[in-house]
Amino acid sequence: AKTGLKNEDVYLVGHSLGTHVAGKVGQKFKVHRITALDPAGVMYTKEIPLSERLDKSDADIVDAIHTNGGRGLPYLGLSFPIGHFDFYVNGGILQPSCANNLWDAMKNFNFLYGECQYFSVQF
Numbered sequence: 383a384k385t386g387l388k389n390e391d392v393y394l395v396g397h398s399l400g401t402h403v404a405g406k407v408g409q410k411f412k413v414h415r416i417t418a419l420d421p422a423g424v425m426y427t428k429e430i431p432l433s434e435r436l437d438k439s440d441a442d443i444v445d446a447i448h449t450n451g452g453r454g455l456p457y458l459g460l461s462f463p464i465g466h467f468d469f470y471v472n473g474g475i476l477q478p479s480c481a482n483n484l485w486d487a488m489k490n491f492n493f494l495y496g497e498c499q500y501f502s503v504q505f
Contacts, residue, residue, distance in 0.1 A: 390414045390442070398422045398459075401446070405436030408444075416465075418446035423460040438466050447471065 392413040396404035401418035408416050418436055426435045438444045444465035449472070450458050 393417070394441070395419065396421075396436075401436050402426060402434075405440040408436075408440030409433065413441045415443040415445075416441040418444070418465065420449055421446055421460045421464060423458055426460060428462055436464050438464065443467075445469070 389412055392411070393415045394404040394407060394413055395417045396402070397419040399422045401416075401421040404416045404418070407413065416436065421436060432439065436444065436446075445467040446460075446463070446465045447469045448459055448461065
């Protein structure tokens with residue numbers, strides 16, 4: 383149905399798997415902007431065709447904020463650039479005080495809650 387909404391007025395924000403869903407929407411409707419928050423890396427490697435994951439052709443502007451890519455909890459986030467602008471919190475390395483392997487994350491329940499300790503003293 384006609385709503386009067388213009389594609390250039392649409393701004394999508396996706397988190398994790400939602401970033402790739404936003405990319406699929408952008409492929410179909412060519413939206414103005416997509417922001418990817420911690421784009422999912424599991425099953426979304428560089429080898430996956432661009433038609434199956436978010437990339438900079440999915441919107442006029444695609445920006446991504448990567449906080450959990452690279453080494454660590456096995457590649458839960460993308461470590462490679464996918465947009466026009468990619469921001470790497472902490473330089474793209476594993477965040478301080480976060481579990482650096484699956485076992486450590488599971489025994490501290492960080493895996494379930496996505497939690498890292500940023501304080502030197504636990505509360």
